[in-house]
Each structure stands twice: as C-alpha cells, then as structure tokens.
Amino acid sequence: MAADWNHCAERGICNMQTEVGTEEQDIKLVMAGHVDHGKSTIIGRLLADTDSLPEGKLEQVKENCRKNSKPFEYAFLLDALKDEQSQGITIDSARVFFETDYRKYIILDAPGHIEFLKNMVTGAAKAEAALLVIDAEAGVQENSRRHGYMLSMLGIDQIAVLVNKMDLVDYDQEVYEVIKEEYSNFLQDIDIEPETFVPVSGFEGDNLIDLSPNMNWYQGETVLELLESFENEKLPADKSFRMPVQDVYKFTKGGDDRRIVAGTIESGSIEVGDEIAFYPSGKKSAVRSIEGFNEPEHESVGVGKATGFTLEEQIYITRGEVATKNGEMKPENGSRLRANLFWLGEEPLKKDKTYDLKLNTARSRARLEEIKRTIDASDLSQRQDKDKVERHDVAEVVLDLDEAISFDLAGELTNTSRFVLVDDYEIAGGGIIQEALKDEHSWVREKVMLRNYKWESSRISRERRAEKYSQQPTMVLITGEEDVGKKPTAKALEQQLFNDGKVVYFLGIGNVLYGVDADIKHAEEDHKEEHLRRLAEVSHIMLDAGTILIVTAIEIRQQDLELIETTVDSRQIETVWLGDNITTDVSYDLHIPSFEDEQESAHRIKQLLQDRGIIFKPW
Amino acid sequence: MNHLDRLENKSIHILREAYSEFDNLSMLWSVGKDSTVMLWLARKAFFGHVPIPLVHIDTGYMIPEMIEHRDKLAREWELEMIYGINEEALEEDRTFPEGDASHLECCENMKTEALKRTLDGSWPRYRLNHNTGEYEIDDNKEPYTGVIVGGRADEEGSRSKERYFSARDENNDWHVSQQPPEFWSQYKTDFAPGTHVRIHPILDWTEVDIWEYIQRENIPVVSLYFDRGEGERYRSLGCYPCTDTVESTASNVEEVVEELKSGKFSDIAERDGRAQDEEDGGGLESLRREGYM
Numbered sequence: 001m002a003a004d005w006n007h008c009a010e011r012g013i014c015n016m017q018t019e020v021g022t023e024e025q026d027i028k029l030v031m032a033g034h035v036d037h038g039k040s041t042i043i044g045r046l047l048a049d050t051d052s053l054p055e056g057k058l059e060q061v062k063e064n065c066r067k068n069s070k071p072f073e074y075a076f077l078l079d080a081l082k083d084e085q086s087q088g089i090t091i092d093s094a095r096v097f098f099e100t101d102y103r104k105y106i107i108l109d110a111p112g113h114i115e116f117l118k119n120m121v122t123g124a125a126k127a128e129a130a131l132l133v134i135d136a137e138a139g140v141q142e143n144s145r146r147h148g149y150m151l152s153m154l155g156i157d158q159i160a161v162l163v164n165k166m167d168l169v170d171y172d173q174e175v176y177e178v179i180k181e182e183y184s185n186f187l188q189d190i191d192i193e194p195e196t197f198v199p200v201s202g203f204e205g206d207n208l209i210d211l212s213p214n215m216n217w218y219q220g221e222t223v224l225e226l227l228e229s230f231e232n233e234k235l236p237a238d239k240s241f242r243m244p245v246q247d248v249y250k251f252t253k254g255g256d257d258r259r260i261v262a263g264t265i266e267s268g269s270i271e272v273g274d275e276i277a278f279y280p281s282g283k284k285s286a287v288r289s290i291e292g293f294n295e296p297e298h299e300s301v302g303v304g305k306a307t308g309f310t311l312e313e314q315i316y317i318t319r320g321e322v323a324t325k326n327g328e329m330k331p332e333n334g335s336r337l338r339a340n341l342f343w344l345g346e347e348p349l350k351k352d353k354t355y356d357l358k359l360n361t362a363r364s365r366a367r368l369e370e371i372k373r374t375i376d377a378s379d380l381s382q383r384q385d386k387d388k389v390e391r392h393d394v395a396e397v398v399l400d401l402d403e404a405i406s407f408d409l410a411g412e413l414t415n416t417s418r419f420v421l422v423d424d425y426e427i428a429g430g431g432i433i434q435e436a437l438k439d440e441h442s443w444v445r446e447k448v449m450l451r452n453y454k455w456e457s458s459r460i461s462r463e464r465r466a467e468k469y470s471q472q473p474t475m476v477l478i479t480g481e482e483d484v485g486k487k488p489t490a491k492a493l494e495q496q497l498f499n500d501g502k503v504v505y506f507l508g509i510g511n512v513l514y515g516v517d518a519d520i521k522h523a524e525e526d527h528k529e530e531h532l533r534r535l536a537e538v539s540h541i542m543l544d545a546g547t548i549l550i551v552t553a554i555e556i557r558q559q560d561l562e563l564i565e566t567t568v569d570s571r572q573i574e575t576v577w578l579g580d581n582i583t584t585d586v587s588y589d590l591h592i593p594s595f596e597d598e599q600e601s602a603h604r605i606k607q608l609l610q611d612r613g614i615i616f617k618p619w
Numbered sequence: 620m621n622h623l624d625r626l627e628n629k630s631i632h633i634l635r636e637a638y639s640e641f642d643n644l645s646m647l648w649s650v651g652k653d654s655t656v657m658l659w660l661a662r663k664a665f666f667g668h669v670p671i672p673l674v675h676i677d678t679g680y681m682i683p684e685m686i687e688h689r690d691k692l693a694r695e696w697e698l699e700m701i702y703g704i705n706e707e708a709l710e711e712d713r714t715f716p717e718g719d720a721s722h723l724e725c726c727e728n729m730k731t732e733a734l735k736r737t738l739d740g741s742w743p744r745y746r747l748n749h750n751t752g753e754y755e756i757d758d759n760k761e762p763y764t765g766v767i768v769g770g771r772a773d774e775e776g777s778r779s780k781e782r783y784f785s786a787r788d789e790n791n792d793w794h795v796s797q798q799p800p801e802f803w804s805q806y807k808t809d810f811a812p813g814t815h816v817r818i819h820p821i822l823d824w825t826e827v828d829i830w831e832y833i834q835r836e837n838i839p840v841v842s843l844y845f846d847r848g849e850g851e852r853y854r855s856l857g858c859y860p861c862t863d864t865v866e867s868t869a870s871n872v873e874e875v876v877e878e879l880k881s882g883k884f885s886d887i888a889e890r891d892g893r894a895q896d897e898e899d900g901g902g903l904e905s906l907r908r909e910g911y912m
Contacts, residue, residue: 025622305628
C-alpha cells in the first residue's frame with residue numbers, strides 16, 4: 001500500500017504548473033473528527049473523484065481487497081503504514097497532496113482516536129483551515145467536540161463541518177438539521193463561527209464534487225467549492241516587530257568578524273538604521289546591516305523570514321531574548337502569567353513538580369501555581385476543585401517561572417503568546433498567555449530594563465574584555481551562618497586569584513552599606529530588598545568591567561538570590577555555602593562543610609571556577 | 620513570500636534550533652540532491668559557514684563520481700567532513716550481489732549498522748584533514764545526540780509519519796505511534812541519556828521543490844543526475860548494484876524540472892529504481908524502525 005500513497009503524492013505535485021518563484025500558494029487543510037466518522041474515506045474519495053490518483057491504482061487497491069476477501073474502502077488509498085491497515089485506524093497525521101484547477105492542497109488526516117490526540121494536534125497545528133467530520137448516524141461524539149475545541153486553541157479559525165455518511169440515514173434532512181443545530185451551539189460556546197455545514201457521503205461521493213441528486217434539499221456549496229473558498233493564512237506583516245533570538249553567531253573562520261543576531265521574524269519588519277530593543281533585558285542598539293547568504297543585499301526584512309542582522313553597538317544578548325522595534329508596542333516581561341492550556345501528557349500537570357516552559361526561543365523552569373478551572377473539552381463541563389490537570393483536559397492556570405521571559409498576550413500577537421510545557425523530556429502541553437501577573441521582583445526588573453535601555457555601551461565588547469583578562473566576569477557569592485569564616489575565605493580567594501594575575505575584587509557588604517546605601521536605614525528589615533538591589537547594581541557594574549567579584553553575605557535565601565539574579569545574569573553567579581549547617585533554601589553551586597583553613601576553602605572555590613571554565617585550568 | 624521561500628525559511632529555522640539545542644550534532648550527507656540542498660540551507664542558516672560536522676556513510680559500493688563530488692565540495696566549502704564504513708562486512712563479503720547477503724541484509728550491514736556505529740562512535744570515524752587532503756581517524760568518539768537527516772515526507776509512506784525532531788531510543792528504534800506532539804515551532808530538544816534525536820529540516824519538501832530550489836540557488840549537484848549523451852540519468856542515487864538509471868535526455872537542471880513537472884516522470888515515483896523498497900512488501904518502514912534513513 002505504501003506505493004499507492006507514494007504515487008498520489010508525486011502525481012499531485014508533478015502536475016503543478018508553476019514557474020520558479022511565482023506567488024502561487026498551496027493551502028494546508030486538516031480533517032478532524034471522531035474516530036470512524038469517515039475522514040479517510042472522504043479524502044480517498046476526493047483523490048479518486050478529482051482524478052488525483054495515477055492510472056490503475058484504484059483498480060489495484062480494489063483487486064488487493066478482493067484477493068484478501070475484504071470490502072474495498074476509499075480510506076485504503078491513503079493508509080500509508082502497515083500498522084494502520086491492520087488496526088484500521090489512522091495513528092498519525094499523514095499528508096496527502098492533491099490539486100484542483102484552482103490550486104494545490106495538502107490534506108493532513110488527523111487521527112480521531114482519543115489515544116492519538118497528540119498526533120491530531122501535531123497535524124492540526126500546521127493547518128490553515130479545518131474540515132470537521134461528523135457521522136450522521138452516530139451524531140456528535142466526544143471527539144467531535146474535543147477536536148473542535150483543540151482547533152480553536154491551536155488558532156485555526158477557518159472551520160467547516162461535514163456531516164458524513166448521509167447514505168446511512170437515507171439522506172434524511174431532519175437528521176442533518178439536528179446535528180447542525182447541536183454542533184453550531186457547541187461551536188458558539190467556544191467562540192467559533194463555522195464557515196458552513198455540508199451534508200455528504202464519502203462512500204457514495206455525494207456533495208463532494210457535484211451537488212447530489214440524493215439530497216435535493218441541500219443547495220449550498222459542494223466540498224470542492226468549500227475548499228476553494230478557504231483563504232491562506234495571513235502573516236502579521238503590519239503588526240509590531242518581533243524576532244525571538246535563536247542565537248548570536250560569530251564564525252571567525254576565514255576572517256569573518258560579523259556578529260549576527262539570528263532568528264525568524266514572527267511579526268512586523270525592520271530596516272537598516274532602526275532602533276532595536278531586546279527584552280527581557282531591555283538592551284538597545286540599532287540595525288547596522290541585514291545579513292544573508294547567496295542573496296542580494298537587503299535594506300529591510302519582514303515577517304516569516306529566517307534572517308539575521310548586525311548591530312551598531314557591541315551589546316551582549318543571548319538566545320531567548322526577543323528583538324523589538326522602538327516606538328512600537330512593547331512586549332510583556334515577567335515570571336508569572338495566566339494562561340489557557342491543553343494537556344497531552346501521560347502524567348497529569350501537578351503543583352509539586354517543575355516543568356520546562358518554552359516560548360519561542362526562551363526557556364525557563366516553571367511551576368503550576370494555581371488552577372483557576374479545568375474544562376472537559378468533550379462536553380465543556382467545568383470544575384474549580386481539581387488540584388491537577390489531567391491528560392486531554394483544558395485548563396485556565398497561573399504559572400510561576402524561575403526566570404522572567406518576554407511575551408505577548410493572546411489578543412495582541414498570536415505567535416509570541418504561545419508556549420509549550422515540557423515534562424520529563426516530552427512536550428506535554430500547550431498554552432496561550434492571557435495575562436501578565438505581577439511577581440515579587442517586578443519592581444526590580446522594571447528598574448533593570450530602564451537601566452539597560454539607557455546604558456551607554458563602550459567600544460570594548462564583553463568578549464574582548466574576557467579574552468584580554470583570560471577570565472569570565474563572575475560574581476562569587478559566599479554565604480553561610482555567622483562566624484563560619486566567610487570573610488577570611490573571600491579575602492584569601494581574592495589574594496590567590498590576584499597572585500595568579502586575575503582581575504579580582506573583594507566587595508565587603510559594609511563597603512556598600514554606609515556609602516551607596518547612606519540614604520536608607522540599614523537596620524530595618526523592610527529595606528533589605530533595596531539593599532540587595534543596590535549591591536547587585538554595583539556588582540553589575542563591576543562585572544561589566546570584566547572583574548571576578550567576591551561578595552560575602554549572611555544566610556542568603558533563595559528569594560534573595562533571585563532578586564540578585566534579576567539584576568545580574570544568573571549565569572554569572574557562583575554561590576558557595578560555607579559551614580556545616582545549611583539554614584536557608586538557597587540553591588548553591590558549592591558547599592564547603594567544615595571550615596578548617598581559609599587557604600584550603602579558597603582553593604576549593606578556585607577549583608570550582610576552573611571547572612566552570614571561568615578561569616583557565618592549567619592541566 | 621512564495622512556496623520555495625516558505626520552505627526555505629522553515630528549514631533554516633529548524634537547522635538553527637538544532638544547532639542551538641544540541642551539543643553533539645552532526646548532519647548526514649549522502650551527496651545526493653536532497654542532503655546537498657540541506658547542506659546548502661545550512662550555509663544559508665549560518666551565513667556561509669557550516670558549523671556542523673557532515674557524516675557520510677560509505678557503503679563500499681558508491682558510484683565513484685559521488686566520492687569525488689563529496690571531496691570537492693568539502694574542500695571548497697571548508698566542511699568538517701567525516702565518513703564511516705562497515706569494513707568488517709566488506710571483508711567478510713556480507714554484501715549483495717557480490718557477497719552472500721540479500722538486498723535487505725546488505726542494506727542492514729552497509730547502511731544501518733555502519734550508520735549506527737559511526738554515530739555512536741564505536742567504529743572509527745574518518746575525518747578530512749584540510750591541510751593534507753587525506754582522511755584520518757577522528758579523535759572524537761563522542762556519540763552524536765542530534766543527527767540532521769535529509770528525509771522528505773513525500774518520498775515514501777513511512778516518512779510521511781516523521782516529526783521534524785524525532786526521537787530514537789538507545790537501540791536506534793523509532794516508535795511511530797508513540798511520538799511526542801509537535802506544534803507552534805516547538806520541537807523535541809530534550810532527550811533522555813542514551814537516546815538521540817533525528818532532525819528533518821526538509822521534511823516538507825517534494826522532489827520538484829528540491830529541483831526548483833537547486834535551479835533557483837544554482838546549487839552544484841553531482842553530474843550523475845543528468846544525461847551525458849547516453850540517453851539515461853539517475854533520478855535517485857544509491858549504491859551502484861541496486862540503483863538503476865532511468866531513460867531520459869534531461870541534461871541540465873531546467874530540463875530535469877521540466878521532465879518532473881510535465882514530462883514522463885510526472886506520474887512515476889522517485890524511488891521506483893530502488894530495489895530494497897520492493898523486497899520488504901511494506902516499504903521502508905521495517906528498515907526505518909531499525910535506524911535506516
């Protein structure tokens with residue numbers, strides 16, 4: 001059977017008469033609906049009736065069926081895998097190519113079996129329009145509704161409904177009208193307005209290509225006319241510019257000294273000279289050049305393009321930030337958000353577990369903070385008492401992230417408002433952000449973004465400084481209980497590194513407290529956060545200067561560290577806990593349990609810096 | 620943005636995701652048209668550079684022009700070129716038709732096994748030394764945890780089931796019905812120790828797309844694809860004992876495109892000339908489950 005599929009695919013393509021580089025578009029459609037409602041049969045029949053099969057193939061499949069004494073089904077024409085035929089169900093979204101005089105179609109056949117909802121999602125997410133198939137005899141079923149719901153969450157807004165197997169209900173208009181009424185109401189509840197409903201029979205071919213004499217009561221569009229009425233997805237060309245940074249490339253081979261910020265433009269466009277701000281850091285620069293290989297020079301570049309550009313200033317940015325254009329709508333930045341999500345994981349989404357959230361190229365650890373409500377997508381029943389989101393459920397939740405990311409809201413820009421959650425190596429759910437929520441460090445982050453935005457860059461890049469000093473700028477944060485030898489260790493470490501020729505500085509907390517912090521009362525607990533913020537800001541300047549900075553502080557808690565990390569890049573911080581008793585929840589990089597000798601403790605921290613590649617390891 | 624632009628942008632995006640997310644990444648290059656287009660897309664993705672090692676599996680029965688073409692481009696484009704080969708099976712004559720193996724056994728020995736052992740680093744990898752122009756045993760024996768492959772969904776039934784990022788378990792096995800979902804340009808970039816991920820940047824391309832892109836970008840492909848005056852050419856390249864030429868007078872890219880779109884081949888599948896597809900009855904799926912490309 002594999003060969004049959006193969007020929008259909010080739011044939012569809014090969015008949016296409018296009019010049020290289022024409023604007024002609026194909027369109028991707030998905031067939032969704034409950035298992036056994038006849039999606040594959042409709043596709044098979046469409047292939048046969050639009051003459052999209054190679055000569056003799058239909059006869060060959062029929063002959064095979066006769067030999068194996070099983071009734072012929074049009075669905076066999078596209079069952080590409082042995083598995084599928086033996087089980088009689090589609091397990092993945094196979095692709096079928098076919099064409100009409102009007103244009104070329106790629107049809108994704110989404111499995112209707114609940115076990116394969118993740119495959120349905122995979123197929124449907126690529127589609128620009130959907131045909132939802134409902135069996136006239138069986139009526140609206142669980143997955144008729146669930147698939148409808150998933151289509152709306154995936155953002156597919158062109159949906160038409162085919163009421164199939166009309167031959168089995170004697171082409172009864174009443175049956176059709178009842179299903180149309182019931183399903184229209186459902187779609188209305190989830191804010192979908194269907195393009196149309198068509199009564200069909202895939203098996204008999206009624207209303208697919210021509211209006212059927214068996215249903216004179218229906219005078220609307222045929223399926224073929226319906227397909228031709230679907231429009232290509234419109235890329236958000238005139239919206240605010242967003243380019244999630246995939247990476248910053250510098251390939252020095254052959255003397256190439258370009259430093260290229262690379263990514264795919266999700267919306268809007270930019271020109272050479274435009275002011276660009278990167279979020280969540282808030283750093284800014286201007287576009288110096290738009291880069292490409294084997295293509296003419298461009299002065300501007302727009303949505304959909306996998307591109308890259310160089311900047312006027314040597315600012316340090318990394319994968320996960322989003323490039324935006326000054327003067328346009330700013331993205332949201334934060335580490336708490338409210339979202340609607342669907343869950344596909346075997347294990348439910350729970351509160352006592354951490355997940356990885358991926359949004360465009362950004363990534364952060366994430367926890368489920370609150371479930372506002374769960375919705376059973378098969379009947380829209382809602383619950384507010386569940387403490388976990390089960391497989392195939394839809395839910396409104398609050399997520400708490402370890403790191404702030406940049407994003408947009410669902411109503412504003414679609415592509416940059418959608419994320420997935422990874423559970424145990426697998427993508428287990430998808431969500432759409434509805435609201436940015438305040439988190440405890442929002443006030444610090446806002447200051448940091450403004451500081452970065454106003455930052456005056458020097459001509460010496462961070463990389464060049466690191467090369468020159470043979471070290472990565474790093475904050476070594478030594479913490480622990482009182483009187484465990486934090487300061488002696490810090491000073492010994494400073495001395496050892498200094499003697500090795502490193503650019504290193506010990507910053508006593510008191511040195512900041514009475515000078516930089518002179519305007520705030522240091523005794524009061526409620527000023528602790530501001531003290532920490534200022535310490536972190538001073539540290540940030542020292543790190544920008546390329547130093548290894550050694551700081552000591554008593555019993556740093558995780559929330560204190562997180563505040564510091566809002567100001568100083570967490571990858572630039574190494575935390576050391578000194579002493580037997582660990583009295584806070586801070587996550588540290590090194591623990592030195594018993595303090596015997598300051599030189600020994602300092603040496604162990606030096607080894608950590610070597611292992612992390614911050615300073616050179618001699619052998 | 621036209622059809623080829625859309626395909627190109629998607630493929631470049633996928634290549635860049637793979638490059639950023641995998642530490643031990645390699646790209647399989649068979650020197651055929653598909654993986655050569657993929658290599659070209661990598662040059663576009665990385666602005667003229669190819670920062671990913673290219674792995675070629677030498678089956679011992681390669682058409683000599685392919686090896687010449689491989690080394691020529693490797694030098695011109697400064698590629699990190701690596702090849703692997705099943706020396707044992709060659710010596711022991713476990714091949715077809717010269718040795719005592721069937722078609723499928725030969726494929727398993729010379730392609731599947733050689734690939735598996737080259738990727739996991741348990742067999743020698745030969746790396747091109749650009750200073751001497753010779754291949755030397757590579758010091759790097761780290762397993763590749765991300766492998767970029769040039770499979771196309773329209774080639775053959777089982778390939779239409781592939782994801783862009785597709786997990787393989789420790790035995791290289793592919794579990795077709797257990798695949799994770801893939802949507803919103805988010806891919807499987809997390810993997811358990813011992814497993815690896817195959818990445819398919821040109822999954823959505825068809826044979827005609829490949830040729831139209833070769834034409835548009837002026838990509839150098841091996842001359843075996845063109846008629847050189849004898850009225851025949853290769854439509855698909857593989858080992859010489861098992862890959863037949865087709866009758867055709869298409870002698871350049873334009874003529875190949877024309878022939879595929881409206882000529883004699885518009886109705887015949889590309890892999891028609893490949894023997895291993897027929898023998899198994901079920902297409903390539905059983906081979907693929909064990910790690911065949």
